[in-house]
Amino acid sequence: MKLISKTIAILAVAAFLATPVLGAEGGNPKKGKYLYKKNCKTCHVAGAEGGALTPLSKTQSQWDRFFKKNKHKAKPEIWGKYSEKDLKDINQFLFDHAADSDQPETCG
Secondary structure, rough: HHHHEEEEEHOOOOOOOHHHOOOOOOOOOHHHHHHHHHHOOOOOOOOOOOOOOOOOHHHHHHHHHHHHHHHOOHHHHOOOOOOOOHHHHHHHHHHHOOOOOOOOOOOO
């Protein structure tokens, strides 16, 4: 019984370590989509102040770089409105549906 338990534990740890860490470090993409549509899309549609911007507008690495380095340079005060968790959720949504992702899409 101990051997089976140890084997299962070792396999679980190995599976966890083998999982690649991508995107917004564990953000919730469903919540991120909601937040993006509610807060970001008002300025990021065709003809609006921020111009059209959807997940397809950037690659996964470009979205990660934007959230790590750019942080909305055009209007940095907007970045401060959101919690770190909300930003991770938005980043995860954008990352998961970026132009080079397995499931590219607009935000609908």
